[in-house]
Amino acid sequence: MNRAHALALLCIVFASMSLADAPLEPLRAPQAFDSIRNRAARSNAYFTEAAKVLQHPRCLNCHPATRTPTQGDDLHPHMPLVQAGPENRGTKELPCSSCHGPENAPTLGGRVKSVPGNEHWSLAPASMAWQGLTTAQICEQIKDPKRNGNRTLAQIEKHLAEDHLVGWAWHPGEGRAPAPGTQEVFGQLIAAWVKTGAHCQQASL
Amino acid sequence: MSQQLSINGVTHTVDVDEDTPLLWVLRDVVGLTGTKFGCGIALCGACTVHIDGVPRRACITSVKSLGNASIRTIEALETTPVGRSLQKAWLDLEVVQCGYCQSGQLMSAAALLAGNAAPSDADIDTVMSGNVCRCGTYGRIRAAIKQAANEIQHTTPEGAQ
Numbered sequence: 001m002n003r004a005h006a007l008a009l010l011c012i013v014f015a016s017m018s019l020a021d022a023p024l025e026p027l028r029a030p031q032a033f034d035s036i037r038n039r040a041a042r043s044n045a046y047f048t049e050a051a052k053v054l055q056h057p058r059c060l061n062c063h064p065a066t067r068t069p070t071q072g073d074d075l076h077p078h079m080p081l082v083q084a085g086p087e088n089r090g091t092k093e094l095p096c097s098s099c100h101g102p103e104n105a106p107t108l109g110g111r112v113k114s115v116p117g118n119e120h121w122s123l124a125p126a127s128m129a130w131q132g133l134t135t136a137q138i139c140e141q142i143k144d145p146k147r148n149g150n151r152t153l154a155q156i157e158k159h160l161a162e163d164h165l166v167g168w169a170w171h172p173g174e175g176r177a178p179a180p181g182t183q184e185v186f187g188q189l190i191a192a193w194v195k196t197g198a199h200c201q202q203a204s205l
Numbered sequence: 206m207s208q209q210l211s212i213n214g215v216t217h218t219v220d221v222d223e224d225t226p227l228l229w230v231l232r233d234v235v236g237l238t239g240t241k242f243g244c245g246i247a248l249c250g251a252c253t254v255h256i257d258g259v260p261r262r263a264c265i266t267s268v269k270s271l272g273n274a275s276i277r278t279i280e281a282l283e284t285t286p287v288g289r290s291l292q293k294a295w296l297d298l299e300v301v302q303c304g305y306c307q308s309g310q311l312m313s314a315a316a317l318l319a320g321n322a323a324p325s326d327a328d329i330d331t332v333m334s335g336n337v338c339r340c341g342t343y344g345r346i347r348a349a350i351k352q353a354a355n356e357i358q359h360t361t362p363e364g365a366q
Contacts, residue, residue: 079248080335093317093332098260099247105265108226108245115247115265 027052027181030192043196044139050189051135056179058169062123063130069123073177075131088123096121104173113175120165125149139200153194161187208268212237213281223269228252230268231278239279239308243337250336253309254278260316260335279308287318290356294349302340310336314350323354 028049036042053059057073064070067084070077085091090098100121104114124130127147130138141147142156151159160166161183169179179186193199207220212235219234231237231254240263243251247262254263255277282288291314294300301307310333317324317332324332329347338346 080250080337081331082334083331091331092320093260093328094313094335095259098253098335099262099265101266101270103270105247105267106224107247108228108242108264110244110246112246112248 027185027189029185030188033192039196040199043193043199044201046189046193046196047139047198047200048135050186050193051138052180053169053186054130054138055135056169058172058176058179060131063128064123065129065131067123067126070131084123084126088125089121096123104171106174114173116168116173116176118165118168122165136201143198143200153198157187157190157194160190206269208271210235210268210271210276211273212276213278213284214275219268221268224267226264227254227266227268227271227276228263231263231276237278237280241305241308243306243309248337249306249309250313251306251309253312253336255312255316258316258319260313279312282311282315285315286357286360287315287353290353290360291315291318291349294353294356298345298349298352300342300345300349302338302342306336306338306340310338310346314346314353317350318354318357322358324350 030046033042033045033049036045057075060075061070061072061078068078068082069084071079082094082096083091085095090096099115101115101117102119103117105117106114128141128149130141133141143153145151148156167183170181170183172178206223207218208223210217210219210230212231217235219230221230221234228240228242231240232242240254241251242264243249245264247265250262252263253260255261256266256271256274258275258277283292288311291311295307295311300310313333313336317329321328326347329350333343333346333350
């Protein structure tokens with residue numbers, strides 16, 4: 001094999017790699033922040049690292065600022081234009097389930113490789129909108145029972161670490177980049193954040 | 206994999222791979238070609254069918270996900286008052302231009318009227334936004350849905366069922 005052939009083969013190999021094959025964006029485990037002596041600062045550092053997930057397009061697209069979801073890594077408007085409806089699962093006549101089944105579905109062609117799906121596919125409630133918020137604002141929102149679905153911090157910890165729809169962010173289907181790290185490490189960061197007092201960065205900082 | 210599917214009230218036994226899209230089963234196995242292939246990525250709505258009464262894109266629905274669900278296609282539209290009223294309105298207003306998308310449009314319209322007997326323009330736009338028409342018949346589609354809704358309300362005591 002000459003050099004040109006080798007180069008061509010490499011190009012083919014890389015071109016055939018889907019986004020799902022790409023190396024995962026790293027997410028540092030809680031141990032990475034052991035050197036931060038101040039407890040509140042360490043707590044905030046855990047959340048800031050976890051926010052790499054919360055602020056990722058796989059999460060933001062269904063935590064929109066309006067009652068319509070967005071799509072893609074650039075958060076463009078969902079095509080077709082759909083509405084959250086009264087229960088955040090679309091309208092009765094055009095529910096999310098018209099297109100989003102119980103699992104990711106391969107498509108029959110085109111540039112969209114798969115249609116995402118999950119048993120509980122739905123939009124986040126309006127009180128849990130994240131798009132446009134800073135990490136500090138999301139932190140405060142997640143702690144606020146009036147905006148977090150009346151959950152305790154223990155329930156938040158369990159939800160983020162174990163919920164199947166949250167877990168979809170790391171298994172988003174062909175053609176879609178997953179959220180950073182793993183749900184396990186994400187859960188460890190949230191658990192460490194809660195254990196150290198669930199501190200948030202001051203919104204003014 | 207052999208599987209039984211309830212399509213338009215008739216049980217069909219089909220022998221296909223479990224990940225076969227319902228669209229191919231309808232068109233190539235059962236022979237119901239009224240449901241169309243459009244984009245293949247659940248964006249255009251041409252392949253819309255009803256699964257247990259809910260509109261669903263057949264191109265990305267695998268047969269393994271169907272279980273004992275009741276599937277209804279455009280071929281069964283005329284079996285309901287809503288469907289018949291929609292067909293009449295479509296013809297009265299000459300909605301169709303090329304017609305390729307219209308079976309999907311009608312199935313979405315039927316789902317709309319089944320859940321909302323008197324939809325506003327905004328209601329229609331919200332639901333029908335999931336169906337694309339390259340001929341641009343949207344205005345006539347909206348008018349036909351309103352005509353059908355009006356007819357159902359005045360001629361069908363049980364309403365949009």
